[in-house]
Amino acid sequence: MRLRVLSSLLLLFFPACQLAAQATSNAQKFSPPTRTFRFTYNFTVKDIPSGAKRVRVWAPVPQTDQHQTARVLSVKAPVKTRMTQEPEYGNRMMYAEIQNSAPGKAEFTLQYEVTRWEYSRGNYAQLERTDQKPTVVFASMHRLIAPDSLIPTDGKIKALAVEVTGSQSGTVAKAKAAYDYLFTNMRYDKTGSGWGRGDAVWACDAKRGNCTDFHSPFIGMLRVDGIPARFDIGFPLPENKDKGDIAGYHCWAEFYARKTGWIPVDISEAWKAKQKEDYFFGSVDANRVQLSTGRDIALSPKQDGPALNYFVYPYVEVDGKPYYKLDKQFSFEEVKSSE
Incomplete structure (x- = not known):
């Protein structure tokens, strides 16, 4: 920050x-x-193990600065989410926590409207x-x-x-x-x-x-x-x-x-x-x-695992350990000037 x-x-x-x-x-x-477009960031946490007590999820969120504007259009998630910001670089992120999760999967979809110069x-x-x-x-x-x-x-x-x-x-x-x-x-x-x-x-x-x-x-x-x-x-x-x-x-x-x-x-x-x-x-x-931006990133709230090498894909922990069973899909669609 x-x-x-x-x-x-x-x-x-x-x-x-x-x-x-x-x-x-x-x-x-x-x-x-300049380009204006809708950007969709979709991912699914797969095969959540039976008996998992806490699943923590972080996903990076584009923010507005002198080179782009970013507006959140929608967030779809199985639990309540909140926006946080880590203090070192000022990176924003979505954070969610699933307590006593049922085995299976959890899907998240974030959609933004972005103008980039x-x-x-x-x-x-x-x-x-x-x-x-x-x-x-x-x-x-x-x-x-x-x-x-x-x-x-x-x-x-x-x-x-x-x-x-x-x-x-x-x-x-x-x-x-x-x-x-x-x-x-x-x-x-x-x-x-x-x-x-x-x-x-x-x-x-x-x-x-x-x-x-x-x-x-x-x-x-x-x-x-x-x-x-x-x-x-x-x-x-x-x-x-x-x-x-x-x-x-x-x-x-x-x-x-x-x-x-x-x-x-x-x-x-x-x-x-x-x-x-x-x-x-x-x-x-x-x-x-x-x-x-940045390397060796500590998230907000701080993850239990090591600092992230860089932060562009979602990061998940299950009961304090990094969890990598994820499906990811990213897409965009240009916004026409009349829209």
């Missing part, structure tokens, strides 16, 4: 007209600058004009230069940062060096095992993976240099469809530059669409909805 409040306050120092000017060369370059700070040439060396970090942002369980700032990641970003002096220049290195040396490849955990060391060794694996070493290298960087996750929207199922999550990253504020990058999307390599340094398109 502290980190999200600070981010909102920092925006006061970057007027909307300035942001629009910075983004001029990128805006509407590849896809519409393109988020652009401009391209590298524009950002470089105001680049400065990394400076003293606000005390409230120290968490964003600290390591996560799978994003260390020592060992291989520290050595890689020295190799890749060490010759650069500015914050933006260091970020661009890390971006270029990962774009060139990694490949988007979800075969085999190991991918999808956002394990920065594994990604550097394997040089492949999904969006978590591209962005974790990026975050780690910048944190080594004392640059705040954070992990964002949600769901992608197909660019040329107006409705349908969504197969899985998508994530991206942001880093903080004193003169500009938060700057987004999406290295894995750039890798999949090479013509967008320049665009996705400094911008992310509107083809997404964000559900949470």
